[in-house]
């Protein structure tokens with residue numbers, strides 16, 4: 595599956611009813627951004643992200659690790675966690691494995707991520723090893739905290755209300771034999787369901803360190819496994835080599851999630867290689883810059899050549915944008931800096947990505963994971 599990015603509990607420019615219509619089944623929201631604004635207490639008191647943003651389908655939150663590393667030049671990493679200043683107002687904050695897990699339990703996504711250190715690229719071997727080992731130690735702390743507090747998830751009562759109101763929503767059942775609460779109390783009936791915690795494999799661009807990271811993460815034991823620390827500036831071929839070699843070390847009967855990748859061609863290739871989940875800002879961010887993905891290749895709608903072009907953006911696309919509007923109109927909206935340009939471009943690009951993944955799923959169901967039969 596492909597997860598559109600809804601950084602601040604919003605896919606920029608696209609309302610939830612349109613996301614429903616597009617067939618989005620799961621969104622990614624960013625813990626770092628929501629932690630700073632509106633803050634976890636606001637979301638928790640309203641009953642979690644699903645209720646807050648009126649989204650009944652699934653949500654995944656990242657741990658905040660990647661944003662702390664990518665948005666903060668003044669961060670200070672220690673064994674305990676990461677001290678950083680808000681990119682909004684310069685205020686001081688601290689995220690640790692425990693804190694990031696607590697925040698994600700408060701936000702109440704269906705799938706939450708272990709707090710990791712995203713190793714920079716390039717980095718020397720000693721640095722990559724130290725970073726990978728820190729992530730492995732943090733993974734254990736995330737798991738311990740989660741096991742102790744997973745029944746505190748903010749939608750425990752809200753989920754029951756939603757179900758009784760006939761609005762089934764995604765929820766991940768707890769595995770049997772789940773740890774009891776630390777206080778010895780029996781889980782309350784409405785806490786039978788909780789979140790799924792995924793671990794993250796690091797190890798930079800070193801296949802041996804990736805193998806070791808995978809083994810150590812699997813030892814801790816998670817509901818699913820992510821490959822992190824890629825798309826950080828390395829060449830595309832290197833990304834692919836690391837993904838393929840790391841996949842071999844991850845259990846194929848659990849979700850395997852490749853974080854922050856990629857183009858439509860790449861997501862199709864990775865899915866065929868055994869990746870189950872992907873997210874990327876590319877379709878939404880590119881749309882806001884007038885870059886559109888079509889069955890005929892990329893279209894930069896800002897170009898003057900489209901000023902009089904009365905054809906649909908993508909004649910092969912059945913999205914609401916291509917069914918209704920011309921390239922000329924989309925080009926005009928973009929050139930005039932109309933808000934509608936960003937909305938329509940984003941809707942089309944998301945439709946294109948989701949259609950790509952639906953096609954891959956059809957290949958897989960047909961037993962043709964290579965997609966060769968469909969070409």
Ligand SMILES: [Zn+2]
Pocket residue numbers: 907908911912913914915916917942945
């Ligand atoms: Zn379209």
